[in-house]
Amino acid sequence: MTTILDPTDERTPLQRVPTPRPESITGTVALLNISKPRGEVLIARLEERLRERLPGVTFQNYSKPTFTKPAPLDLRRKIAEECNFVIEALAD
Amino acid sequence: MPEERTLPAFTLADAAGIERSFPPGKPALLCFVKEDCPTCVLSMPLIEAAHRAFGAKIDVWAIGQEREGNAQLVKRFQLTAPMLDDSALAVSFAYDLDTVPTVLLTGVEGTELEQFVGFSQDDWRALFERLAGMTGEAAPAIDWSTYPQWRPGCGSKSVEPGIAERLAAEASGSPLRARRIEIGESDDAFEFLFDQGLTDGLPVIPPTPERVMRMLSGTKRDAQEVVAIVPPNLAPATVEKVAINAVMAGCKPEYLPVVLAALEAVCTDQFNMHGVLATTHFPTPVIIVNGPIRDRIGMNYRGNVLGQGNRANATIGRALQLVVRNIGGGRPGGVDRAALGQPGKYTFCFAEFEERSNWEPLHVERGFARSDSTVTVYAGGAPNGIIDQLSRGAASLATSYGLALAAASHPKGYYHGEIVVIVPPEHVDTFAHDGWTKAQVRARIQRATLRPARELVRDDDCAEGISLATAEKLGLDTLIPKFRSEEMITLVVAGGEAGKFGAYLGGWVSGPMGSTMTTVRIEE
Numbered sequence: 001m002t003t004i005l006d007p008t009d010e011r012t013p014l015q016r017v018p019t020p021r022p023e024s025i026t027g028t029v030a031l032l033n034i035s036k037p038r039g040e041v042l043i044a045r046l047e048e049r050l051r052e053r054l055p056g057v058t059f060q061n062y063s064k065p066t067f068t069k070p071a072p073l074d075l076r077r078k079i080a081e082e083c084n085f086v087i088e089a090l091a092d
Numbered sequence: 093m094p095e096e097r098t099l100p101a102f103t104l105a106d107a108a109g110i111e112r113s114f115p116p117g118k119p120a121l122l123c124f125v126k127e128d129c130p131t132c133v134l135s136m137p138l139i140e141a142a143h144r145a146f147g148a149k150i151d152v153w154a155i156g157q158e159r160e161g162n163a164q165l166v167k168r169f170q171l172t173a174p175m176l177d178d179s180a181l182a183v184s185f186a187y188d189l190d191t192v193p194t195v196l197l198t199g200v201e202g203t204e205l206e207q208f209v210g211f212s213q214d215d216w217r218a219l220f221e222r223l224a225g226m227t228g229e230a231a232p233a234i235d236w237s238t239y240p241q242w243r244p245g246c247g248s249k250s251v252e253p254g255i256a257e258r259l260a261a262e263a264s265g266s267p268l269r270a271r272r273i274e275i276g277e278s279d280d281a282f283e284f285l286f287d288q289g290l291t292d293g294l295p296v297i298p299p300t301p302e303r304v305m306r307m308l309s310g311t312k313r314d315a316q317e318v319v320a321i322v323p324p325n326l327a328p329a330t331v332e333k334v335a336i337n338a339v340m341a342g343c344k345p346e347y348l349p350v351v352l353a354a355l356e357a358v359c360t361d362q363f364n365m366h367g368v369l370a371t372t373h374f375p376t377p378v379i380i381v382n383g384p385i386r387d388r389i390g391m392n393y394r395g396n397v398l399g400q401g402n403r404a405n406a407t408i409g410r411a412l413q414l415v416v417r418n419i420g421g422g423r424p425g426g427v428d429r430a431a432l433g434q435p436g437k438y439t440f441c442f443a444e445f446e447e448r449s450n451w452e453p454l455h456v457e458r459g460f461a462r463s464d465s466t467v468t469v470y471a472g473g474a475p476n477g478i479i480d481q482l483s484r485g486a487a488s489l490a491t492s493y494g495l496a497l498a499a500a501s502h503p504k505g506y507y508h509g510e511i512v513v514i515v516p517p518e519h520v521d522t523f524a525h526d527g528w529t530k531a532q533v534r535a536r537i538q539r540a541t542l543r544p545a546r547e548l549v550r551d552d553d554c555a556e557g558i559s560l561a562t563a564e565k566l567g568l569d570t571l572i573p574k575f576r577s578e579e580m581i582t583l584v585v586a587g588g589e590a591g592k593f594g595a596y597l598g599g600w601v602s603g604p605m606g607s608t609m610t611t612v613r614i615e616e
Contacts, residue, residue: 002300003301004272004299005270006272007333007419008421009333009419009421068601070366
């Protein structure tokens with residue numbers, strides 16, 4: 001029997017459960033541009049199409065300072081406070 | 093008065109299998125011995141004499157460190173004193189023995205009254221007098237003329253290499269806290285580590301507690317000190333966890349401080365390990381080591397410096413990669429999204445050949461003392477060769493470098509950020525021949541990269557480059573340099589004596605939006 005020491009951070013792997021799909025979209029939707037080139041083009045087009053389909057919904061635009069780093073904590077908090085949904089868009 | 097030391101309690105069986113517990117409720121004389129130690133053998137008749145003279149009042153125990161040797165000593169000296177079996181060495185370890193024989197006189201409560209190691213007539217005579225006083229019994233008659241005045245002891249078995257680490261790992265005060273994983277008898281440890289996804293694709297050394305204890309001897313830092321928060325999972329990495337991965341990578345204990353410093357450096361916000369890992373681009377942490385530690389741990393900065401064959405270079409870089417993989421959770425196909433990656437993602441670490449040029453070495457340029465040992469980490473791509481075998485002057489050679497560097501990433505890709513250029517000894521000599529400083533070399537490189545804006549414009553032949561509008565704004569004939577500033581060009585000396593072959597390591601997104609070169613002092 002060989003004993004070794006665990007080289008990992010020993011996090012118990014948690015099975016993540018996706019948030020249940022809502023019946024309908026209401027309230028505010030965040031459109032988060034991650035700041036890749038032409039991300040703003042994609043987001044603008046997406047917003048245009050969604051406004052046609054969801055007339056009662058408000059859209060709010062956000063962008064990450066840089067695509068190379070995770071969204072800053074403050075930005076994540078702000079979005080969570082102000083919005084009910086998030087759409088995060090890549091591009092290039 | 094020095095504070096009285098209470099000795100650790102224990103229970104050991106004697107040769108007859110009777111368990112003896114310390115403290116025994118009366119004074120005791122504990123004599124730690126091993127059979128293959130001549131000084132222990134010399135002392136055995138005195139231990140027996142003490143037992144015969146004072147055994148009614150105090151417990152006189154020989155404590156032997158090796159089962160067969162214990163039996164031999166009992167037989168050879170016709171011992172009537174109990175010979176306790178400490179072949180597991182747990183008591184010797186708990187008593188922190190360096191030397192045998194170690195003789196300890198203890199009080200009723202197990203407090204230490206007296207201790208000596210090795211053999212000295214004076215010690216034993218004084219001990220017998222003291223025991224006679226304590227017990228009211230007569231001291232034994234010893235023919236001291238048959239004994240030498242003094243003999244040094246031997247090393248305790250509990251401090252022998254390999255054994256000491258095992259005992260430390262098993263002891264209740266062990267610094268190890270990591271979860272223990274049992275690998276079944278029928279499993280191959282190497283295959284098991286592959287199956288668990290814990291390797292970089294090459295075999296790793298199984299991180300047994302003994303090996304990790306040995307690795308931890310390479311640093312004075314506390315095993316549970318958190319060295320860094322490792323991306324992408326933002327997991328705290330303790331010295332112990334880093335040591336486990338360093339064992340797996342094949343490091344020697346003396347490399348551990350370099351691995352710890354490199355980890356601290358890559359886990360800074362300015363280096364941005366998360367981005368370096370997550371990008372589809374090429375970068376990986378390139379570790380450049382400076383200062384006296386290079387020679388102390390036998391790093392390579394000469395021939396084949398970026399190649400295989402040197403244990404320190406190979407395993408320090410690998411250990412960092414394993415830490416990011418195993419502790420940080422950064423794996424290819426997971427957060428590591430590299431399109432192609434590069435061989436340096438197994439390991440990329442080398443030292444600077446500081447003595448080979450008159451230039452300031454990298455760490456001194458970056459504000460450290462020459463006597464400091466440092467790691468500098470850079471988010472670099474794979475090496476690209478710069479071949480110049482004909483230049484005999486500094487200006488020509490630096491121009492060659494500039495022409496080569498102008499193509500870094502893409503010949504039309506300008507406003508480039510950081511880049512590392514490795515200057516081999518023969519090129520150092522060419523620059524030195526004309527007395528050129530690093531600043532002069534950088535300036536000439538930048539000059540050789542100048543292109544009129546019109547050549548950098550996106551066109552039908554090649555869609556890369558700057559827009560026509562941008563070029564017009566700059567002026568179509570305005571000469572544009574490759575690098576945002578000359579300071580972005582880092583020159584490092586390394587390589588073998590022969591060969592006019594330099595190299596550059598392409599960069600990634602430089603600056604606050606990406607990664608910035610970072611230097612950290614190595615704590616030894």
